[in-house]
Amino acid sequence: MLSRRGLMAAAGLWPLALRGAAGQTTSAQASLKVGLLPFGTVSWEAAVIKAEGIDAAEGLSLEGVRLAGSDAARIAFQGGQVDTIVSDLLWAARLRAEGRAVKFLPYSSTEGALMVPGGSALRSVADLAGKRLGVAGGPLDKNWLLLRARAREKDGLDLERAAQPVFGAPPLLMRKLESGELDAALLYWTFCARLEARGFRRLIGADGIAEAFGVTGPIALLGYVFDEALLQRQPHTVAGFARASSKAKQALAANDAAWAPVRPLMAAEDEATYATLKRAFLEGIPRRKAAAERADAERLYAVLARLGGERLVGAATTLPEGLYWDGGPNG
CATH class of the missing domain: 3.40.190.10 (Periplasmic binding protein-like II)
Incomplete structure (x- = not known):
């Protein structure tokens, strides 16, 4: 004790x-x-x-x-x-x-989002196949679990195998996304806001992911x-x-x-x-x-x-x- x-x-x-x-x-x-x-x-x-x-x-x-x-x-x-x-x-x-x-x-x-550079060619979750994807937290992060399920049910895509997920701390992943070492990153909202101020954009937010499971509002x-x-x-x-x-x-x-x-x-x-x-x-x-x-x-x-x-x-x-x-x- x-x-x-x-x-x-x-x-x-x-x-x-x-x-x-x-x-x-x-x-x-x-x-x-x-x-x-x-x-x-x-x-x-x-x-x-x-x-x-x-x-x-x-x-x-x-x-x-x-x-x-x-x-x-x-x-x-x-x-x-x-x-x-x-x-x-x-x-x-x-x-x-x-x-x-x-x-x-x-x-x-307010929740996190999947962020990409403003000029990225990625336009949908399906486009993540083969891409380097940063995930804040670990394999049991709730947003990562929901994104994986949404990709599987809506796009027939197993992100764990089809993409190249990398788990880590949000500040590190944000820097790697900014430097081009990652194609996309699933981050917490404060990091998403900072990236948006620098010209990055949301590919999909946590609310958009949740909608796939019948959630009607925030x-x-x-x-x-x-x-x-x-x-x-x-x-x-x-x-x-x-x-x-x-x-x-x-x-x-x-x-x-x-x-x-x-x-x-x-x-x-x-x-x-x-x-x-x-x-x-x-x-x-x-x-x-x-x-x-x-x-x-x-x-x-x-x-x-x-x-x-x-x-x-x-x-x-x-x-x-x-x-x-x-x-x-x-x-």
């Missing part, structure tokens, strides 16, 4: 004081710790919440905790060092199916994950945080000035990159009715469970009951 100090070291945890208009936490405000990743968009939202004083207005104080990466975030959440993180729907579903009573609050439907595959126990202890704190998150997104969608505290966090080297990152973030704001979102998520989860099996989703072949938070104190 790791001690609290050992767990924090393993997770790469550093407390971060998020200062806003109010400046200090009052005794009437409940503190909520949210995990923040380097260059992650949760830090964008947190910055707006603090700058606008949204958390204080909701009777809570948001405390950001810097985390080294996605694995560190999961360690921190499971060890109780943070109250919530933004993570993958598949991971949240697996936790719940394995007995950890967690809830999922949709955060963003799905928030990223969401805030938190324990039911926190809901039971502090229902008003969690509800206030959910409203604060929504208000921050509304502010960013409605007012360019709201981006002022966000711009320094975006690592956007020019106006074109800033504009594409901003557009992609706003496009991912969840706007669908909960029932429609869940129905599509269940449809896509069933496909991923079939494709990735237990290595990807664990023992559950369907989304666990009660995974989505409905806004009430009991989930």
Whole structure:
């Protein structure tokens, strides 16, 4: 068993004081710790919440905790060092199916895409035969599994054999695509946005891939994950945080000035990159009715469970009951 100090070291945890208009936490405000990743968009939202004083207005104080990466975030959440993180729907579903009573609050439907140079002759997934294809993550990356299934069902193409897939970290694959060492690359959305600003284009997006499986609209595959126990202890704190998150997104969608505290966090080297990152973030704001979102998520989860099996989703072949938070104190 790791001690609290050992767990924090393993997770790469550093407390971060998020200062806003109010400046200090009052005794009437409940503190909520949210995990923040380097260059992650949760830090964008947190910055707006603090700058606008949204958390204080909701009777809570948001405390950001810097985390080294996605694995560190999961360690921190499971060890109780943070109250919530933004993570993958598949991971949240697996936790719940394995007995950890967690809830999922949709955060963003913005997903990755298959990127090619602007002047590429590639026009469809079928054109990937024989091409050098970079894939962010590993063989069990959900977008890669879905792209393979889509190519097989729509084009009769086995990308694993017909193309030349190479797995790796997104920054490395982005550089290889830019240098011409790859013909196409399946990347996460922030890297896609940066490439678009440099003249690259999408061959197909994650939404286009999902449509092949009967999905009718955007799905928030990223969401805030938190324990039911926190809901039971502090229902008003969690509800206030959910409203604060929504208000921050509304502010960013409605007012360019709201981006002022966000711009320094975006690592956007020019106006074109800033504009594409901003557009992609706003496009991912969840706007669908909960029932429609869940129905599509269940449809896509069933496909991923079939494709990735237990290595990807664990023992559950369907989304666990009660995974989505409905806004009430009991989930």
